[in-house]
Amino acid sequence: MRRLSMPGGRSIAVLGQGTWNMGEDPTEQQREANALRLGLDLGLGLIDTAEMYGEGGAEQVVAAALAGRRDEAYIVSKVYPHNAGLRAVQQACERSLRRLNTDRIDLYLLHWRGDVPLAETFAGFAALKAAGKIVDYGVSNFDRDDLVEAHASAGGAALAVNQVLYNLARRGIEWDVLPWCRQQRMPLMAYSPLEQGGMLGHATLRAIASLRGATPAQVALAWLLRQDGVVAIPKAVEARHVRENAAALQLQLGSEDLAALDAAFAPPRRATPLAMR
Numbered sequence: 001m002r003r004l005s006m007p008g009g010r011s012i013a014v015l016g017q018g019t020w021n022m023g024e025d026p027t028e029q030q031r032e033a034n035a036l037r038l039g040l041d042l043g044l045g046l047i048d049t050a051e052m053y054g055e056g057g058a059e060q061v062v063a064a065a066l067a068g069r070r071d072e073a074y075i076v077s078k079v080y081p082h083n084a085g086l087r088a089v090q091q092a093c094e095r096s097l098r099r100l101n102t103d104r105i106d107l108y109l110l111h112w113r114g115d116v117p118l119a120e121t122f123a124g125f126a127a128l129k130a131a132g133k134i135v136d137y138g139v140s141n142f143d144r145d146d147l148v149e150a151h152a153s154a155g156g157a158a159l160a161v162n163q164v165l166y167n168l169a170r171r172g173i174e175w176d177v178l179p180w181c182r183q184q185r186m187p188l189m190a191y192s193p194l195e196q197g198g199m200l201g202h203a204t205l206r207a208i209a210s211l212r213g214a215t216p217a218q219v220a221l222a223w224l225l226r227q228d229g230v231v232a233i234p235k236a237v238e239a240r241h242v243r244e245n246a247a248a249l250q251l252q253l254g255s256e257d258l259a260a261l262d263a264a265f266a267p268p269r270r271a272t273p274l275a276m277r
């Protein structure tokens, strides 16, 4: 697995697994945990979750998947903005740790910017880090202006990643957010890398996939993974999907594939507000 350095000096895998929509239906939890475990077997140890997903249910699925295998995994979780106050964030983290059945979260993110002053949230993150309850912290859904402000706030220089919506059909961040992150050597974590499945029927993706003996999802992931500084976290419950996604690491796109993708999914020509789910 290729890895990227983060500003604090530790590194992160470029491909992981998402968990949004997991932990919502009790009858599906076993299948969801099995999918995450299969991913782990295939080297996808980075697992992205949040207190929001299934209102804690997804974190419990992660705990079930990691039973006896915590040290093979790298857990990313996120705090709601309304829980991001100095004391509240520490309490929210304790609740996540209990649901995850672990003593540490590897990367803890502010899910999106809310009303709590950033320096207060970062002070809460720093206290959690000092106590060994989180290893690194970062942000999610931060546009360039938010990043600049965050980075200049007390505790902001330690931000390890920014997690944002990024895929072939959502390229706005290439204008300003991605260059800023690269300049800081801060990995950008691409969420909804498959546009939740919505772009996989696109004729160009299908044509390249068929030429390369791959699937449209693998082409979409390979396009992200070929870029410097980008981490992708596709979510998959179907075992076939988990296997395909793990194998996307081996797919190399050629310059003619990249040109065809640029023609079909145009890069941005001006700054646009950050897209979010």
Ligand code: NAP
Residues within 6 Å of the ligand: 017, 018, 019, 020, 021, 048, 049, 111, 140, 141, 163, 164, 190, 191, 192, 193, 194, 195, 196, 197, 200, 215, 217, 218, 233, 234, 235, 236, 237, 238, 239, 240, 241, 242, 244, 245, 277
């Ligand atoms: P996604 O990963 O783009 O797409 C997930 C969908 O694609 C599921 O329906 C999945 O089906 C399907 N799929 C997965 N692999 C496939 C393959 N190889 N071929 C065909 N279909 C495939 O969407 P996402 O869940 O929105 O994003 C990924 C993760 O990013 C989330 O789970 C979450 O952890 C994170 N996220 C973060 C934020 C944020 O605000 N920070 C927002 C959204 C998402 P099956 O499940 O049936 O296999």
